[in-house]
Amino acid sequence: MDDDPTPRLDAVTELLLAQAGEIVGPVAVLDDVDGALTGALAGQGQRVRAWCDDVRSESALPATPLVEAVGTPASAIAGARTVLWRLPRAVGAVDEYAELIARHADPDVRVIAGERDKHLSRAMNTVLARSFESVSASLGHRKARALLASGPIAGEPSWPRTARVESLGMDVVAHGATFSTNRLDHGTALLASCLDRLPAASTAIDLGCGSGILAVLLARRGIRVEAIDVAWSACDATGLTAAANGVAVDVQRRDGLAGRTARVDLIVTNPPFHVRAAKDTSPTRELFTQAGRLLNLGGELWCVYNAHLPYLPWLRQAIGPTTLIARDRGYLVTRSVCQS
Numbered sequence: 227m228d229d230d231p232t233p234r235l236d237a238v239t240e241l242l243l244a245q246a247g248e249i250v251g252p253v254a255v256l257d258d259v260d261g262a263l264t265g266a267l268a269g270q271g272q273r274v275r276a277w278c279d280d281v282r283s284e285s286a287l288p289a290t291p292l293v294e295a296v297g298t299p300a301s302a303i304a305g306a307r308t309v310l311w312r313l314p315r316a317v318g319a320v321d322e323y324a325e326l327i328a329r330h331a332d333p334d335v336r337v338i339a340g341e342r343d344k345h346l347s348r349a350m351n352t353v354l355a356r357s358f359e360s361v362s363a364s365l366g367h368r369k370a371r372a373l374l375a376s377g378p379i380a381g382e383p384s385w386p387r388t389a390r391v392e393s394l395g396m397d398v399v400a401h402g403a404t405f406s407t408n409r410l411d412h413g414t415a416l417l418a419s420c421l422d423r424l425p426a427a428s429t430a431i432d433l434g435c436g437s438g439i440l441a442v443l444l445a446r447r448g449i450r451v452e453a454i455d456v457a458w459s460a461c462d463a464t465g466l467t468a469a470a471n472g473v474a475v476d477v478q479r480r481d482g483l484a485g486r487t488a489r490v491d492l493i494v495t496n497p498p499f500h501v502r503a504a505k506d507t508s509p510t511r512e513l514f515t516q517a518g519r520l521l522n523l524g525g526e527l528w529c530v531y532n533a534h535l536p537y538l539p540w541l542r543q544a545i546g547p548t549t550l551i552a553r554d555r556g557y558l559v560t561r562s563v564c565q566s
């Protein structure tokens with residue numbers, strides 16, 4: 227029996243620590259998913275400035291005076307000599323962070339960025355090579371690999387980026403990690419096409435707001451909108467999209483509706499089907515349960531989702547009678563009416 231009380235680090239964390247070797251501060255840690263990397267560094271007496279896009283990862287950071295959790299990636303990176311970085315899934319996010327490191331870190335910065343092999347792509351090397359003179363890959367370790375970069379090439383940041391979505395008459399602003407960046411997702415477009423059938427409501431929640439397209443469409447209808455997302459890259463983008471289109475949206479970075487008590491009449495959502503890189507719908511079921519608790523009697527949840535997902539029975543159970551409003555080749559839009 228193994229009686230070592232130290233939990234085994236996951237392959238990526240282990241690899242990042244091994245590749246970092248002798249660490250020179252200041253140290254920035256980006257997107258530590260479970261706090262283990264930051265915890266290990268703090269355990270070595272290392273001071274760390276940590277930044278996490280996902281508020282759930284931020285909550286997992288160890289509470290010690292050695293770890294400072296900061297509110298933007300640029301403030302974590304500023305002046306850093308070592309950046310340990312759990313690579314995000316989206317290549318756009320790798321590009322944005324690489325630009326930020328090249329611009330804000332110390333010119334002698336070493337970047338050690340890793341993920342599991344199955345989530346890495348050649349395109350990540352390509353975008354890193356735009357911001358660093360030297361980019362190489364480590365040997366594999368337990369099906370994970372690190373990309374090592376140095377020699378920052380500071381340039382004008384290209385993120386966040388704005389695109390005009392003509393079909394909605396909207397300028398959409400997004401970070402590299404924002405869902406669908408500044409493009410109109412197919413499911414979002416289908417739900418947007420149904421919004422003129424919404425019930426009258428003075429306030430609504432856009433649950434999982436991404437770049438803020440649905441929030442802005444609701445605000446344009448004169449509805450007071452609260453836009454909620456776990457990701458900083460989504461919340462910041464929603465604020466920027468709202469400003470670019472001259473509407474006010476109250477943006478909140480939080481994990482679903484947990485801890486929120488004021489009841490609402492309307493929730494609109496294009497819910498997540500991933501947790502970081504992995505396909506995982508269990509958090510969505512929890513979001514439906516939370517929505518069922520928060521909606522007023524007769525309040526409605528409008529949802530778009532991929533037709534193969536098992537959401538219909540979940541919606542009926544968590545909220546109440548659910549009807550199909552629209553469907554196309556891949557997506558369904560449903561309306562659920564709260565019964566309790």
Ligand SMILES: C[S@@+](CC[C@H](N)C(=O)[O-])C[C@H]1O[C@@H](n2cnc3c(N)ncnc32)[C@H](O)[C@@H]1O
Nearest residue numbers: 405414434435436455456457481482496497498
């Ligand atoms: C499929 S995207 C939809 C984004 C946007 N509403 C749109 O239609 O373009 C789902 C969004 O939910 C967010 N999300 C995931 N889990 C969440 C949670 N527990 N609480 C709030 N937002 C969450 C993701 O960050 C992502 O922005």
